Amino acid sequence: MADSSVSFLLDKLSVLLQEEVNLQKGVREDVVYIKDELERHKALLMVADDALEHKDPELKVWVKRVRDIANDMEDAVDEYNFRLVDQHGKNNNKNSSFHKISFGIKTMKARHKIASNIQGIKSKVEAISHGRPNISEVRTSSSKRLSSKIDSQGDALLLEEADLVGIEQPKKQLNDMLFKDESGRAVISIYGMGGLGKTTLAKQVYDDPKVQKRFRIHAWVNLSQSSKLEELLKDLVQQLHNVIGKPAPEAVGQMKSEKLKEVIKNLLQRSRYLIVLDDVWHANIWDAVKLALPNNDRGSRVMLTTRKKDIALYSCAELGKDFHLEFLPEQEAWSLFCRKTFQGDNNSCPPHLEEVCKNILKLCGGLPLAIVAISGVLSTRGRTNIEDWQMVCRSFGSEIQGNDKLEDMKKVISLSFNELPYYLKSCLLYLSIFPEFHAIEPMRLIRLWIAEGFINGEDGKTLEEVADSYIKELLNRSLLQVVGKTSDGRMKTCRMHDLLREIVSLKSRDQNFATIAKDQDMVWPERVRRLSVINSSHNVLLQQNMTTLFQLRSLLMFALSDSLNSFSLHELGSNGLKWLRVLDLQDAPLEAFPVEIVNLYLLKYLSLKNTKVKNIPGSIKKLQYLETLNLKQTYVTELPAEIAELKRLRHLLVYRYEIESYAYFHSRHGFKVAAPIGNMLSLQKLCFIEVDQGSGALMVELGKLTQLRRLGIRKMRQKDGAALCSSIEKMINLRSLSITAIDEDEIIDIHDISKPPQYLQQLYLSGRLEKFPCWISSLKNLVRVFLKWSRLKEDPLVFLQDLPNLRHVEFLQVYVGETMHFNAKGFPSLKVLGLDDLEGLKSMIIEEGAMQGLKKLIIQQCGSFKNVPLGIEHLTKLKNIEFFDMPKELIMALRPNVGKDYWSVQNVPSIYSSYWRDGGWDVYSLETFGEQESDSNHSSAMRRSLEVPTLWKV
Structure with missing residues (x-):
């Protein structure tokens, strides 16, 4: 948004005008003039939302010019800071006459430029x-909306069962279709317009404990218009291995489609x-996937959602049923x-x-997604001013009536976006x-927002707490949805609904907010400031023969198929990256630390997560603005001493864990x-530092880090x-503490x-305890x-049972006693x-x-x-x-109808037992325990209920 760009720039200009270094003669006056003029324009930009821009082409051009000027001025300020302010501040005797004269001579050319x-x-x-x-007639008729007071993480875009009226039938x-007594593989196709709740309905059925009890082997696959068959099949292989409790073979990453189909078929046979195949766009995807899904005469089912009726009818033509979801x-x-x-x-x-x-509801056309989206806008409005509500209705106007339902929904979602305060x-x-x-991951998003300068201090x-409140506000406005939650109820992952994402992406392209490079034949804008590279970095290198101007502040790469070892950041151009603030190479096929990174003077965010990087050079000390260094799941085991010179670093994340063990x-x-x-006084997260060398002094050093929110210690x-x-x-702000002894x-x-x-x-405590730390009882x-x-x-249990907010407890070889007593x-x-491995x-x-x-x-x-x-x-609330590896006597006592203690658990929806045999887990439902053996390759997840990958994350 142009108003956001100007706001960020105005903050920078205010700082610039307060610097000690004298500006070139006349420059200060020019900066003051620019600042004053942009202040005048800011109020106009605050009301120049997308709807107005589209109605007034002249205003749209003007807003674009303001945005470009703000970016140019930001570049000039960064140039000034780099060439003059920081160079001036490096000398301890900067106030001496000699230094001032010397500095003036050395920087004369730079100051002139x-x-x-x-x-x-x-x-x-x-x-x-x-x-x-002239837009004097354009005025906002309402003040800033009050933030929603409903602090929930409910997502109205992926509707809950209680929200989607009429979902019961x-x-x-x-x-009934899933449980129908048909031995052959049947396909159930749910089709209808986007936003009707197809995915919601399918998810409610899929998550039903009775359904998951009947289909112990299950997987949910998200598709898209651009889904690649091999990636889809790899995802399915990974999910199936997760559910049977065995790590997928490393060779899966190199397998071709035919081999992947063979692997899937063998797993399911x-x-x-x-x-479940969610959001199928092309019939050829179904043709390819169905060959991997065996008709094994065991009553297997495939559930498919699509927006296209022809795909729905085609996919269930052999054996199955189509299900048309109607408007409300x-x-x-x-x-x-x-x-x-x-x-x-x-x-x-x-x-x-x-x-x-x-009247507003009519504009939603019975589309649940549109209804919930507009409700999110209206729920924060005052109830007394009817004119305020009528304005919402009028803003749709006659141009909406008569358009197809998808356009109606897009306009509703656009209104939700336009109603946001500029900072959101x-x-x-x-x-x-x-x-x-x-x-x-919310924390990834929070750190990126901070590095971009989107978060206003309060x-x-x-800044992290402010950014977290932004996420909650987007959730409350139904513009974000929760994808996964932790056991203690916190959001683990989030995303936008696919339809909302489509609309927001259009706005992003229209405003040249970010450039997404994923197709070789894409049309590039005149300027690129934020660049997201998807699938191949080759797409970017091809642009060097074009007229596109790279003025990158952010570079993020996703799902790269080509090696970054042959990709030099310098190839983007000598000036294209010099003011980069964000460099996110997470999951990239990278084996060595790119040497160019240490010359990215303004870099605030650097992520090499899930790469094969082994070493970090001491020259990283040059990145004096760095706030986040993410080296999780890399092969880095030692950091250079120079890391302590990064005084602005807030998040230092360096660790690797082995999921299977x-x-x-x-x-x-x-x-x-x-x-x-x-010395790193800004640190908020430090994980995981090994303290076995120089431990005495290091423990004292840790006491200086009073801003720490999360601390992870090993050895x-x-x-x-x-x-x-x-x-x-001394760590009064600490939220998470993990301590692991040097050995068990x-x-x-x-x-x-x-x-x-x-x-x-x-x-999180891993190691011997002579006695239980009593202070824990006060937390x-x-x-x-x-x-x-x-x-x-x-x-x-005695020390923990009275803690009012404790939601998740895990014990592994914690207690050697014979009895555990849970008091009323x-x-x-x-x-x-x-409870794990309590032998006594x-x-x-x-x-x-x-x-x-x-x-x-x-x-x-x-x-x-x-x-x-x-x-x-x-x-009574127990669900699972x-x-x-528990004694047979216990399991037999709980067998339905025949076990002597079955009555005590008869209302628990899901009860399972697993045993480790011959390198795999054999899984039994209690109904069949002792009667039949299940194939260890088709067992449930190895300790998946303990959330193995995330159990000991901090």
């Missing part, structure tokens, strides 16, 4: 000021399976509209707004940089550093416990913490506790409980009232545990029980 550039920009500003369009029909009838549409718009008013529309609301528009536009269906909050003590690798880490020694405790007491027999001595960090939410904000190898003689009213918020445990007592919210119970490798937990029937 900068003055010339600014003079040229001033001329352009004068031109746009004189040619400013179609869901029942689909369930002896199983009853359910495969008037009454059901009104019910949905009121529930989403008037959530704080008993879901009831005030009488004085009923007429205008029904840039944040939402930025999501168009990510590929389709890319699940985005008193009493870190999560219970192995040395499954995670951190990094060593011989540097005064305490801890008992003798350093006191020093670490002293340092932790080493004692973690962290008992002497008199002032524990009261905001701590996550605690009222704690939501996760994961303990490994503690070998406590005292029942750890204990663990009031617990949702997930995992013989019994479990659950009093009535304990763990009233527990949804998932996992018990594994407790060889002495042969009796059903006493009082398990009190856990999973046993791994």
Whole structure:
């Protein structure tokens, strides 16, 4: 957005005018003039939203010119900072007369060039000021909207069952089709217009515990218009291996389509399976995939969603049924509209707004997505001013009526976008940089937004906390959807709905906000400031013979198929990258640290995550503006001492973990550093630093990092416990703490913490504990506790049961006693409980009232545990029980109808038992346990219920 570009620039100009270095004669006056003029234009830009730009071509051209000028001026300011301010500040005697004279001589040429550039920009500003369009009749009729007070992560774009009125009947029909007594493979095709809720309906059916119980082998595959067959098949292979509990062979990455089909067919041949193909656009995709899905006469099903009726009819022609999802009838549409718009008013529309609301609802045409989107806009409006609501209706006008339903929906979503405050528009536009269906980690997005300069500082909050509030606001406005959640309810990944993404991407291209390079025949804009490269870097190199001007501030690469070892960043042009702020090479096929990176003076964000980079050069100290360095899942094990010179670094992430051996003590690798880490006072996240070398001094250094929110320590020694405790007491902002001993027999001595960090939410301890640290009992904000190898003689439940917010507890070799006792009213918020390898445990007592919210119970490798937990029937919210390598006596006692203790768990929807045999997991439902053997290749996920890949992340 042009107003965002100008706002960021005005902040920079304010700083520039306060610098100690004298500007070239006349330059200061020019900068003041430019700043004043842009301040005048800013108010106009705030109301020049997309709708107005499209109606007024003259205004659209003018806005583009303002945007270009803001970018040119930003370049000039960066040039000034680099050539003059920082060079001037490097000398300790910068105030001496000699230094001033010397500095003036050395920089004369640079200052002259900068003055010339600014003079040229001033001329352009004068031109746009004189040619400013007359839009005096355009005025905003309402003040800034109040932020939604509903702080939920509900996503209205991927509608919940409760939101999609009338879903009960179609869901029942689909369930009947899935459970129909037909042995052959059947295809169920759900078709209809985009936004009707096809994916929502399919997901509700797919996630039904009864469905997943019937189809233990299941997978959900997202498609798109540009889906590649090989990538689709690789995704399916990976999902199937995840669900059977075996890592996919490394060779899968190099397999061609025919071999992949063969692998899938072999995996599915002896199983009853359910495969969902979501959003199929081309019949040839179905033709190719169906060859990999065997008709094994076991009642397998394929569920397919598509917007095209011909694909739906074609795919289920042999054996199956098509299912057409209709638009919502008037009454059901009104019910949905009121529930989403008037959530704080008993879901009831005030009488004085009923007429205008029904007129607005007509514009949605019975499309659930459109209804929820417009409701998200209206829900934050005041209820008293009817003119405010009528303006929304008028803004659609006659041009909308008569258009097809997809255009109606696009206009509704566009209104949702245009209603955003300017600072959120840039944040939402930025999501168009990510590929389709890319699940985005919130912290990655937050760090990128900060590096881009999108986040405005607020008193009493870190930039990360402000950015997090932006994400919540987008969620509350139904412009983001939650894809995955952690066990403690936090959002793990998010994305935009595909239709919303399409609209936002159009806006991004129209405003030249970002350039997406994924097709060789794409049309490039005149200027490129943010560049997202998808599939191949070759697309970028081809542009060197074109007239496109690269003025990159951000470069992100996704799903590269060609090696970056042959790709030099310098090839983008000598000036194309010099002011780069963001460089994200996550998942790139990169084996060595690109040497050009250390010359990217303004770089704030650098990610080499999931690459094969092994070493970081000491010259990284040149990146004095760096705030995020992400080296997760690389082969970096040691950082140069110069890393401590990066005083602005906020997030230092260096570790690698082995998913398949999560219970192995040395499954995670951190990094060593011989540097005064305490000098990095801006650090908020430090994971995982190995402290076995120079540990005494290093523990003291850690105490200087008072801004830390997350700390991960590896190779801890008992003798350093006191020093670490002293340092932790100073970390008053700490939210997450992970400590791993140097080996599983080493004692973690962290008992002497008199002032524990009261905001701590996550605690991970791996190593011996002589006794349970009592201070943990005072952490009222704690939501996760994961303990490994503690070998406590005292029942750890005593110290944890009264914590009000504790939602997830995992124990691995934590307790050597025979009985665990869950007292009444204990663990009031617990949702997930995992007990692993408690060899001495013989019994479990659950009093009535304990763990009233527990949804998932996992018990594994407790060889002495042969009796059903006493009082398990009190856990009325329990949805899932999973046993791994547990005694046969326990499992037989729970068999339906025949087990003596089945009555105590008869209301639990899902109960399974698995055993490790011959290199694979054999999985049984309790109905068949003891009657038949299942193929170990078709078993459920190896400890997947413990969220193995994320269990010990910090």
